[in-house]
Amino acid sequence: MNDARSHSSLLVTPSTQDWMRGVLSAKVVLVMYGDYQCSKSADVYKLIKLLKGEFSASFGEDDLCFIFRHFPQAQIHPQAQRAAQAAVAAAAQGQFWSMHDTLFAHQQKLENGYLVEYANDLGLDIPQFLKELSKQVHIDRINEDIESGLQSGITAAPALFINNIQYIGRWRMTELMATIIAASH
Numbered sequence: 001m002n003d004a005r006s007h008s009s010l011l012v013t014p015s016t017q018d019w020m021r022g023v024l025s026a027k028v029v030l031v032m033y034g035d036y037q038c039s040k041s042a043d044v045y046k047l048i049k050l051l052k053g054e055f056s057a058s059f060g061e062d063d064l065c066f067i068f069r070h071f072p073q074a075q076i077h078p079q080a081q082r083a084a085q086a087a088v089a090a091a092a093q094g095q096f097w098s099m100h101d102t103l104f105a106h107q108q109k110l111e112n113g114y115l116v117e118y119a120n121d122l123g124l125d126i127p128q129f130l131k132e133l134s135k136q137v138h139i140d141r142i143n144e145d146i147e148s149g150l151q152s153g154i155t156a157a158p159a160l161f162i163n164n165i166q167y168i169g170r171w172r173m174t175e176l177m178a179t180i181i182a183a184s185h
Helices: 001-006 039-058 081-090 096-105 112-121 126-134 139-151 172-184
Strands: 019-022 028-034 064-070 160-162
Touching: 001 019, 019 039, 019 096, 028 039, 028 172, 039 064, 039 112, 039 172, 064 081, 064 139, 081 096, 081 139, 096 112, 112 126, 160 172
Parallel strands: 028 064
Antiparallel strands: 019 064, 028 160
């Protein structure tokens, strides 16, 4: 059992449909599956942000691409699904990453009222934002992310793939950095 798991591959390869920072042709492409209400997802995202900073400083901007895919675990995080929809609704107005960072920064406050407040702070068109949330316009997009994760064998967030291979090391800066550097050669 463990063996099969240790070599899990990303079955839905990164594409321009993904939310990304960086370019797809980067030497190292990180794909993270995360849940906005999951503290572990937030920790891993912080780690990756630090890492991306370090990496860009020592290598080139285009050496590392970071992709985020939604994996809300509705059974344990009742607000994660709605938060993911808020991020995609913000993306429709060109503010995905700002909303993404805000949601991870305020994990304890993901109720609808807060989501509207965040959208307002980002200067989004609120009627538009609210309409998309209430009509669940973006639910299919989120379900595609979840489905792609399930196909690749993940059952929980956070999960990370480095150049399409699942990372199963510990969530520590040194270990993650070493794995990324190895992948870049």
